[in-house]
Each structure stands twice: as structure tokens, then as C-alpha cells.
Amino acid sequence: MHEISYQQAIIEAMVEEMRRDEAVVLMGEDVGTFGGLTGTTVGIIEEFGDTRVLEMPISECGFVGASVGAALKGVRPIVELGLADVSLVAMDQLVNSAAKMNYFHDGVASASAVYRLWSGFRPSGGAQMSQSNEAMFAHVPGLKVVMPSTPRDVKGLLKAAIRDDNPVIFFEPKGCYALLGEVPEDDEVIPLGQAQVKCSGADVSVIATGVMVGKALTVAKKLAAEGIEVEVVDPRTLRPLDTETLVASACKTGRVVLAQEASQFCGYCAEIAALLADQAFDSLKAPIKRVGGAETPVPLSPRMEPLVVPGEAAIEAAIHSVLG
Amino acid sequence: MSLSPQDLKQLFRRLLLIRRFEEEAFRLAVAGKFANYHGGMGQEAIPVGACYGLKPTDNTMITHRGLGVLLTRGVPVGEIFAGLYAKESCPTRGRHPIFHMAAPELGILAGTTMVGSVIPLATGAALAARIQGKSDVTISFFGDGSVNRGDFHEGINLGAVRKLPIVYFCENNFYAKSMPLEASTAGGNIVSRAQGYGLPSEVVDGNDVVAVYEATQRAVARARAGDGPTFIECLTYRWTPHSTAGDREFSRTDEELAGWKAKCPVMRLRKQLIAAGHASAQELDAVDLDIQREVAEGVEFAEAAPYAAPGVALENVYL
Known part of the structure; x- marks a missing residue:
């Protein structure tokens, strides 16, 4: 094990996969010596050269189409x-081409590509630099959607995504980038479609995605001191969804809070709520509560952040609400 | 590269096969045998001339009117009819319109419905050849209706800036569905757009199969040699409505249609073959009968073919 950041874990995953399989290439804007908007392509062109690190003009339809x-x-x-x-x-x-090409080619060719999206709130980013649009993609048959929340998860899941024969939309919440965590030195591949119980508890389940996982864990620690046992579950892969782990947790605690960074209406948590209503209804002791972003484009001023971006207080309030 | 009399007769056979296929497809669609058919009658010289000299390892990506490409690259007549009938005995297996057909062993990658979105996709197939060090060439077919899409510009720019082994092949039939070219496309012509990206470009008589063949071969040779993309604009005309789905005729005049019918690519090659002494009228009539038999057998095959089980709909959404 070694301790690295979420951002560093992304670099390690890509470099290791590019060393393992020469079919793997990196494409995008400024991914060469500039190191990528996200700082996650630093040093890659130096090792693999410009036949495998392909710097693209600002023309997303063009190069996403070309990737397919x-x-x-x-x-x-x-x-x-x-x-x-x-x-x-x-x-x-992404939706009309990438998601349909495996279906069109019926197994004789595959749209095996990973689309890395730096998502969510960014201080002073504003309305077009802060969106969490995972639900839009999770809606589409043919796409897989991943949203890891820890350094270990992002490395193992990115490796699995790169090896997957389907197009994978890979969300990397900005709020996770600086997180530090232990990551195995060996080649750990975390299969897509496996949720993880991040901390076990008997009283209430918080099923959280992306940056909300860390916030839920902080709340869990705080409430443990008050004698409330919070279980935090991270789906990690949004499509395909590990329904079994989520349903098991809901049945165990009987009280569920769902937390996402994205605005709430028609968000991903609505799908989980529907799942639990269908498969855990008899075990539920309280209505499912959702925590999500405000129904507004994300504003510029950091002073407006607490109103728009869901925080620990909102999770805590929801937990108290379902505990009655 | 130069065409022998034997080659010319092969070209004639392929032109006529597309014509007879489409006549039958229109008849069957109007008779309600299948839902819809997007024909390209009158444009046969383009797929035949473009695809005749390709290797199976070369890639093509088509538009709605790509039937001629499918036939010329070797998809059996019966399979394509089965595709129109939405039967199982076609690579589309009753799940897709035939322009989404994929047959990688014939170099056919699936086309798309969104007009022009194949241009970046095809550019990617060419990018793969570059990455993999292969000499395969890709032809991206599209119509004049694509040239105002962002995908046209983004795809061609990417192919040009990376000098990829691709031929951008515009079938200009002067109407995007019902929209006349002059009402939709600023600048007066299409080819100057490609020239703006620094591409070698040709405007070709799209009803002259030999001219289309020769222009394509020049472009393919350039691409294989690593000299980058070429833009070919073929001028042609669609005799038939946009599709058989009850489309109304629009602003095209009878005179305009008659003028283009006089330039029929099939009749043109037939006359050339006879005038040059390469074939007799009787010989070509016999070819026609043979083709009509092939088409009739294809329809029989499709009629008799099984429908796919409904469960096929759920296969290979994911691999």
C-alpha cells in the first residue's frame, strides 16, 4: 500500500494500463505536455509519445466521434x-453513437472507450463548470457509468473501465481530487457493478455518490459519538447498479437517506429510491429522504455555495428526519 | 488503376444490380412489405465507382442511401432484402435499418441516422489505422445535407490536421431531403469548404462511374501513401423521393428530373460499352436478366427468412 491522492491514482491507473496494453491511447484537449485540465495527464506523453497521447483540437463532437x-x-x-x-x-x-455501436455491431466490434468527466462543484466555477450530469448518462442503455469516491476506488475502477468492452462514462468529482488514501501497489482491478459498504451501522443507511460519500462518513463519525450508527454505502458504479448491496443495507437498517451532489429533481437518487420502494418496502420504517443540490444552475460566488451545494448539515438533518 | 473492358463490364453489372434492387425495394415498400426505404436511384455510379477498387480491409461508413455501398462491397442481395423485411437473416437481425449494418469482414462499419455524424466516426477508423501502423483507408460517405453540420467541420478538420488516411466523399444531389442546396449552404459551393482545410479536392461528375472510380483511386493512393485526406464532391441527382414513407414531392420540377434522367449512369456506361465494342446489346441484356433473377431470388430468400425472436432485441446491448 502507498498513500496517494485521488488525482495521482488516476494517473497511475492510466499509466499502468497503457504499459499493459498498447491498444490503450489517451485523447483529449491539452493532454500532452500541458498535463490536462485536470492535471492527470502529467508525464504521460513523455513516456508514451504522441502516437498514444493524442492531443485534440477543441471539437468535442469531432474527437469523441473519432474515439468511437x-x-x-x-x-x-x-x-x-x-x-x-x-x-x-x-x-x-456519446448517446447516439457510442452507446449504440455495440448493438449495431452485435458483438463483432466494440465501442470500448472511457470518457473521463471532471464533475461537480468547483469554487468560482459558475453554471457551466460545476455540473454533475451523471443521471443523464445513467439513463442510457449501452453506457456504463462510474463515479468513484476514493483514491483506491478510482484507480481500481478506472482500470476496470479501460478493460471493459463497453463505453464507460467515468465521473471524477472535483471535490474528491485532493483526497488522500491508501492504494495497493499491485494491479488491483475493481469490477464495475460492485457497491461497497464504506462503514457499517445498524440504525440508518446513507447511500451516497461521489463527493457525498466523504461527507456522509464525516457525519457518521460525528453521530457515532451520539450513539447513532450510520451505515454508508457507495454504489461506485451507477450503471450497472449493484442492487443487492443497496437493498441489503436498506433492509438491515430500515431507514434510508440518499445523497448526491447533483440537483435533486430526476437525479440518480430517484432511481435508488424507486429500487428500494420496490425491493425493500416491507423493511422500511420511514420514508426515504433525499439530499441533493439546489434546483438552480451553480452560481459563481462562494458565499452562495452553502445554499446550492449539499453539505454535511443536510445529510445530518435528513438522518434525524428518518430516525423520527 | 486503369480499367479493362472486363472491369467496365463488372462496373456495369454492379450499377445495374443497384438499380434493379432499388426498383424492387420501392415496389415492395409501397406494397407495404416493409416500413420504409431511403432510395438513391440515379446515384448508382458513386458507390460503385468509389468501392470497386477497395480492399476488404478498407473501411466504409455510409448514409441513409448507402445501399449501393453495401452491394458493391459484397453483402448478398438476399441478406439486404432480409434486412429491409426486418428479418433475422441479415447482420442487422431485425434490429436496425440497413444503414446501421456492420460487416467488418467486408470493411463495413455501421452508419448513423444523425446526418453527418459518421464523419467523425469514420475519421476515427482512419485514426486507428494510423495508430496501428496499418495501410487501410477509410471512405466516409455523406450527402450535401451534412455540410452544415458541426460534425462535418470537426471531423474533416481532425482528419486534415492529423493527415489521416481517409477520403471524405460528398454525394451532392442538390437536395437535403427537401431543402435545395442554394437555400441551405452559403458560399455557393461545397468543395471550397474542404479547400479551406487545406485538403486536395475534386469535383467529379457523379453520374460517370469511371470518373468516380479514377478520382477515388487517386484519393485512396494518396491516403495509403500517408499523404492525408482527399475531399471528393460528386455531383448527382436523386430521382426518387427522400423515402417511401409517404413523402410529398417538393420544389423539384419535372424538367429538372428529366434532365438528370437523361444522364442516367447505367445507360451511360451501357452505351459506352456498346460503342467501344466491349459488349453487345444482347450480352448486356443477358446481364440484366441475370441480375433480375438474382434480385428475385433475394426477395424470395427474404420472404422465406425467419423473423428474429423478440429476445434478440436484448442481445449485445452490452458486451
Whole structure:
């Protein structure tokens, strides 16, 4: 084990996968010597050269489309889209092309590509640099959607995403980037579609995604001192969803809080709420509560942040609410 | 590269096969045998001339009117009819319109419905050849309706800036569905857009199969040699409505249509073959009968083919 940041874990995953398989290439804007908008491509072009690190013009439909076409011919692109907001520019190629190409090719060629999206709130980012649009992609058959919350998870899941034969939309919440954590030295691949219980508890389940996982764990620690046992579950992969682990936790505690950074309406947590209503209804002792972002574009001023970005206080309040 | 009399007769056979196939497809669609058909009658010289000299390892990506590419690259007639009938006995397996057909062993990658979105996809296939050190060339087919899409510009720019082995192939039939070119496309012409990206470009008589073949071969040779993309604009005309789904005719005049019918690519090559003494009228009539038999057998095959089980709908959404 060694302690590295979430950001460093992303670099390690990509470098190790590019060493393992020469079909893996990196594409995106400023991914060369500049090191990527996210700082996660630093040093990669130096090792692999410009035939495997492909700097792209600002033309997201163009190079996302090209990544799909290249994948059909056996290349395995990792596409850094930078801001998750930018993915919306390429929505046609992601949803109409990438998500459908395995179906069209019926197993004889695959759109095996990973689209890395730097998502969520960024101080002073504003409305087009702060979105968490995971639910839009999780809605689409043909896409897999991943949102890791820890350094260990991001490394193991990114490796699995790169090895997957399906297009994977890989969300990297900005709020997770500086997190430090222990990551194994060996080649740990975390299978897509496995949730993880981040801390066990008997009284209430908080099922949280992305940056909300860390906030939920902080709340759990605080409430433990008050004698409330909070179980925190991270789906990690949003599609396919590990329904079993989520349902088991809900059945165990009977009280559920769902937490996401994205604005709440039609968000990903609504899908989990529906799942639990269907499969854990008899075990529930209280209505499911959701915690999410405000129904507004994300504003610029940091003074407005507490109103718009869901924080620990909102999780804590929701827990108290379901405990009655 | 130069075409022998034997080659010319092969070209004639392929042109006529597309024509007879489409006549039958229109008849069957109108008779309600299948939902819809996007025809390209009158444009046969383009797929035949473009694909005749390709290797199976070269890639093509098509538009709605890509039937001719599928036939010329070797997809059997019966399979394509089965695709139109939404039967199992086609690579589309009743799940997709035939322009989404994929047959990688024939170099056919799935086309898309969104007009112009194949241009970046095809550029990616060419990028793969570059990354993998292969000499394969990709042809991206699209119509004049694509040239105002961002995908046209983003795809061609990417291919040009990276000098990828691709031919950007515009079939300009002067109407995007019902929209006349002059009403939709600023600047007066299409080819100057490609020239703006520094691409070698040609405007070709798209009803002259030999001219299309020769232009494509020049472009393919350039791409294989590592000299980057070429833009080919073929001028042609669609005789038929946008599709068989009850589309109304629009601003096209009878005179305009008659003028283009006089430039029929099939009749044109037939006359050339006879005038040059490469074939007799009787010989070409026999070819026609043979093709009509092939088409009829294809329809029989499709009629008899099984429908896919509904569960096929759920296969290979994920691999």
C-alpha cells in the first residue's frame, strides 16, 4: 500500500494500463505536455509519445466521434473530456453513437472507450463548470457509468473501465481530487457493478455518490459519538447498479437517506429510491429522504455555495428526519 | 488503376444490380412489405465507382442511401432484402435499418441516422489505422445535407490536421431531403469548404462511374501513401423521393428530373460499352436478366427468412 491522492491514482491507473496494453491511447484537449485540465495527464506523453497521447483540437463532437470510430477498429481510447459540462457538447456522439455501436455491431466490434468527466462543484466555477450530469448518462442503455469516491476506488475502477468492452462514462468529482488514501501497489482491478459498504451501522443507511460519500462518513463519525450508527454505502458504479448491496443495507437498517451532489429533481437518487420502494418496502420504517443540490444552475460566488451545494448539515438533518 | 473492358463490364453489372434492387425495394415498400426505404436511384455510379477498387480491409461508413455501398462491397442481395423485411437473416437481425449494418469482414462499419455524424466516426477508423501502423483507408460517405453540420467541420478538420488516411466523399444531389442546396449552404459551393482545410479536392461528375472510380483511386493512393485526406464532391441527382414513407414531392420540377434522367449512369456506361465494342446489346441484356433473377431470388430468400425472436432485441446491448 502507498498513500496517494485521488488525482495521482488516476494517473497511475492510466499509466499502468497503457504499459499493459498498447491498444490503450489517451485523447483529449491539452493532454500532452500541458498535463490536462485536470492535471492527470502529467508525464504521460513523455513516456508514451504522441502516437498514444493524442492531443485534440477543441471539437468535442469531432474527437469523441473519432474515439468511437477508432474503438471499432480495436483501439481502446481513454478520452479526457475535462469538465463534465463539456460532455454535453458531445452528447450526440456519446448517446447516439457510442452507446449504440455495440448493438449495431452485435458483438463483432466494440465501442470500448472511457470518457473521463471532471464533475461537480468547483469554487468560482459558475453554471457551466460545476455540473454533475451523471443521471443523464445513467439513463442510457449501452453506457456504463462510474463515479468513484476514493483514491483506491478510482484507480481500481478506472482500470476496470479501460478493460471493459463497453463505453464507460467515468465521473471524477472535483471535490474528491485532493483526497488522500491508501492504494495497493499491485494491479488491483475493481469490477464495475460492485457497491461497497464504506462503514457499517445498524440504525440508518446513507447511500451516497461521489463527493457525498466523504461527507456522509464525516457525519457518521460525528453521530457515532451520539450513539447513532450510520451505515454508508457507495454504489461506485451507477450503471450497472449493484442492487443487492443497496437493498441489503436498506433492509438491515430500515431507514434510508440518499445523497448526491447533483440537483435533486430526476437525479440518480430517484432511481435508488424507486429500487428500494420496490425491493425493500416491507423493511422500511420511514420514508426515504433525499439530499441533493439546489434546483438552480451553480452560481459563481462562494458565499452562495452553502445554499446550492449539499453539505454535511443536510445529510445530518435528513438522518434525524428518518430516525423520527 | 486503369480499367479493362472486363472491369467496365463488372462496373456495369454492379450499377445495374443497384438499380434493379432499388426498383424492387420501392415496389415492395409501397406494397407495404416493409416500413420504409431511403432510395438513391440515379446515384448508382458513386458507390460503385468509389468501392470497386477497395480492399476488404478498407473501411466504409455510409448514409441513409448507402445501399449501393453495401452491394458493391459484397453483402448478398438476399441478406439486404432480409434486412429491409426486418428479418433475422441479415447482420442487422431485425434490429436496425440497413444503414446501421456492420460487416467488418467486408470493411463495413455501421452508419448513423444523425446526418453527418459518421464523419467523425469514420475519421476515427482512419485514426486507428494510423495508430496501428496499418495501410487501410477509410471512405466516409455523406450527402450535401451534412455540410452544415458541426460534425462535418470537426471531423474533416481532425482528419486534415492529423493527415489521416481517409477520403471524405460528398454525394451532392442538390437536395437535403427537401431543402435545395442554394437555400441551405452559403458560399455557393461545397468543395471550397474542404479547400479551406487545406485538403486536395475534386469535383467529379457523379453520374460517370469511371470518373468516380479514377478520382477515388487517386484519393485512396494518396491516403495509403500517408499523404492525408482527399475531399471528393460528386455531383448527382436523386430521382426518387427522400423515402417511401409517404413523402410529398417538393420544389423539384419535372424538367429538372428529366434532365438528370437523361444522364442516367447505367445507360451511360451501357452505351459506352456498346460503342467501344466491349459488349453487345444482347450480352448486356443477358446481364440484366441475370441480375433480375438474382434480385428475385433475394426477395424470395427474404420472404422465406425467419423473423428474429423478440429476445434478440436484448442481445449485445452490452458486451
